[in-house]
Amino acid sequence: VVKSEVEPLAWRDGALHLLDQRRLPHEVVWLACASAGDVAAAIRDMVVRGAPAIGVAAAYGLALAARGGELSTLSEAAATLRAARPTAVNLAWAVDRMMAVAAPLAGAPARTVADALEREAVAIHQEDLEANRRIGAWGAALLTGGSTVLTHCNAGALATSGFGTALGVIRAAVAAGKSIRVLADETRPYLQGARLTAWELQQDGIDVTLITDNMSGYFFSRGEIDAVVVGADRIAANGDTANKIGTYTVAVLAQRHGVPFYVAAPWSTVDFATPDGGAIPIEERSREEVVEATGIDGEGVMRTISIAPAGIAARHPAFDVTPAELITAIITDRGVAEPPFESSLRRLGG
Amino acid sequence: VVKSEVEPLAWRDGALHLLDQRRLPHEVVWLACASAGDVAAAIRDMVVRGAPAIGVAAAYGLALAARGGELSTLSEAAATLRAARPTAVNLAWAVDRMMAVAAPLAGAPARTVADALEREAVAIHQEDLEANRRIGAWGAALLTGGSTVLTHCNAGALATSGFGTALGVIRAAVAAGKSIRVLADETRPYLQGARLTAWELQQDGIDVTLITDNMSGYFFSRGEIDAVVVGADRIAANGDTANKIGTYTVAVLAQRHGVPFYVAAPWSTVDFATPDGGAIPIEERSREEVVEATGIDGEGVMRTISIAPAGIAARHPAFDVTPAELITAIITDRGVAEPPFESSLRRLGG
Numbered sequence: 001v002v003k004s005e006v007e008p009l010a011w012r013d014g015a016l017h018l019l020d021q022r023r024l025p026h027e028v029v030w031l032a033c034a035s036a037g038d039v040a041a042a043i044r045d046m047v048v049r050g051a052p053a054i055g056v057a058a059a060y061g062l063a064l065a066a067r068g069g070e071l072s073t074l075s076e077a078a079a080t081l082r083a084a085r086p087t088a089v090n091l092a093w094a095v096d097r098m099m100a101v102a103a104p105l106a107g108a109p110a111r112t113v114a115d116a117l118e119r120e121a122v123a124i125h126q127e128d129l130e131a132n133r134r135i136g137a138w139g140a141a142l143l144t145g146g147s148t149v150l151t152h153c154n155a156g157a158l159a160t161s162g163f164g165t166a167l168g169v170i171r172a173a174v175a176a177g178k179s180i181r182v183l184a185d186e187t188r189p190y191l192q193g194a195r196l197t198a199w200e201l202q203q204d205g206i207d208v209t210l211i212t213d214n215m216s217g218y219f220f221s222r223g224e225i226d227a228v229v230v231g232a233d234r235i236a237a238n239g240d241t242a243n244k245i246g247t248y249t250v251a252v253l254a255q256r257h258g259v260p261f262y263v264a265a266p267w268s269t270v271d272f273a274t275p276d277g278g279a280i281p282i283e284e285r286s287r288e289e290v291v292e293a294t295g296i297d298g299e300g301v302m303r304t305i306s307i308a309p310a311g312i313a314a315r316h317p318a319f320d321v322t323p324a325e326l327i328t329a330i331i332t333d334r335g336v337a338e339p340p341f342e343s344s345l346r347r348l349g350g
Numbered sequence: 351v352v353k354s355e356v357e358p359l360a361w362r363d364g365a366l367h368l369l370d371q372r373r374l375p376h377e378v379v380w381l382a383c384a385s386a387g388d389v390a391a392a393i394r395d396m397v398v399r400g401a402p403a404i405g406v407a408a409a410y411g412l413a414l415a416a417r418g419g420e421l422s423t424l425s426e427a428a429a430t431l432r433a434a435r436p437t438a439v440n441l442a443w444a445v446d447r448m449m450a451v452a453a454p455l456a457g458a459p460a461r462t463v464a465d466a467l468e469r470e471a472v473a474i475h476q477e478d479l480e481a482n483r484r485i486g487a488w489g490a491a492l493l494t495g496g497s498t499v500l501t502h503c504n505a506g507a508l509a510t511s512g513f514g515t516a517l518g519v520i521r522a523a524v525a526a527g528k529s530i531r532v533l534a535d536e537t538r539p540y541l542q543g544a545r546l547t548a549w550e551l552q553q554d555g556i557d558v559t560l561i562t563d564n565m566s567g568y569f570f571s572r573g574e575i576d577a578v579v580v581g582a583d584r585i586a587a588n589g590d591t592a593n594k595i596g597t598y599t600v601a602v603l604a605q606r607h608g609v610p611f612y613v614a615a616p617w618s619t620v621d622f623a624t625p626d627g628g629a630i631p632i633e634e635r636s637r638e639e640v641v642e643a644t645g646i647d648g649e650g651v652m653r654t655i656s657i658a659p660a661g662i663a664a665r666h667p668a669f670d671v672t673p674a675e676l677i678t679a680i681i682t683d684r685g686v687a688e689p690p691f692e693s694s695l696r697r698l699g700g
Binding site for chain 1: 375376502533535536537538539541544545548549552558559560561562563564565566567568569571595596598599602603606632640641642643644645646647648653654655656657658659661662663664665666667670671
């Protein structure tokens, strides 16, 4: 079985252990979360990020809350976790699925509820890993050997249970013997491309070259990009897709240059309750993340520096919406949906 | 007369003083250049940058070289300065203009040559400032009060003799009583937007909001950008325009959203010897600039940090080409050229 060297979370000794992604690639540090509050804070602060991974983390958060033994505690934990980040639907999906297991157990012994929720969280975790592998298998068939694939942000092992969606497609293609070269957008302000995608592909020995977000247009215009594969935080019923800020721009460039633009995501990312992209809430994060950058100095000490004048105004929408018309195909664990997505997604959902 | 508080260079006491733009906005430090070699190094290392400003700096570099008194010294200095950066044609233009003054003086006393070249450099400097003001006057008429203008990189006072091309247009519109809000792309990797544009507009009290380069698509898609104004490093005879990496992407987005895309540049940026964008040399700078960022830490100490895993491959094209078809108008000191540029630029040149 193809796997990545990298896993962002582990359930061990009754605690959720999270690889602190704020400190990668400079330091490999694990944080233990012993409560749902710990997990919600870790999601909010981006210790763990990536739509599938925060769904799995939230599930474990509820398994931890269930130990409290009271359904009211569990409901509060569910609300806190759900509110940690608004855009990725996988978070709400995982919370809903966990609460659907808890509901019929109202009045049961605390231990019974806790055991059931732990089993469900482990199942969500395991299913996400399997979904990633199926996404990889479907998607690998779409990539041609010898091609250069652009990706944005990190939809990799670190964003999931350990294989990746967009990077899972690339991993599976490489495992199938195809020669793939990856161009990774650095993905400001949080630098998930420079810190996470570059690192995890380097760990796995996959050919990766880092560029700044404003360079992809240059490489498109020179015919040096053959395909784009990105992840998703929420896919509306019509195929409109929310993903990390900057994804929309990449899709516009891909269309102009006739380059296929693929979205890879587990089925839990598809939200039929959201008719189109206009209904997807876009998280606005703090201006500090825009006026700062984090890395290591010459002595290997991690530092956050300010890159702009003091007091400057800044905006920080953390996601944008790529309209369905710019998407060539959506690669899910249930198969590949092609336009028109309204019907192809319904069929896969069938 | 409208002016900016900011000037990037000054000729004083027989030396060229350069505001060290690598250290802005964190530290205001001036460097004195006493030789053409000093000036060439300052251009290469981006102490001074911006197509018009490096043209003016190179002119003073030759004025310094002329003191050596020998035409061969002058020719060597010209070659060194011309090679300092390849993309901006203003550099070659200023060197050519200085050498055209020197050529008929072959055999004249050293002092005569030196005086003539100093006068010519001062003239180039002064004319650039005047050209900026005329660009501002032409361009301000194109901006509507109450609009939000996106700009990329720094085509401001710091990139010129002290008023700016793209930012000169904005300054002139504001001076004419129009309410203009500026969105400034941070412009990785060198962060000219975050460090220089944000700073100089803040100094002048112009409303500016900083965004990362991958965010403009979001604001375009929400109808929150009314116009784009950028500078240029070289404008080919057909209107194709080389400018800071990322400009092409902004132009593609502007076209998709029906937003006017203006290029503002002094006439010396127009290069009839370059038929189209394919003939413009694109400088590829070092990977270090991509894997690093510079700013100040919490104690106000300037630091360069690494933001990516050690040993990662990176690419760094420093410019890209925006095809003429994406440009609404080119604003020069001789007037505004509209498509088709092949003929409109010729007419202005006539």
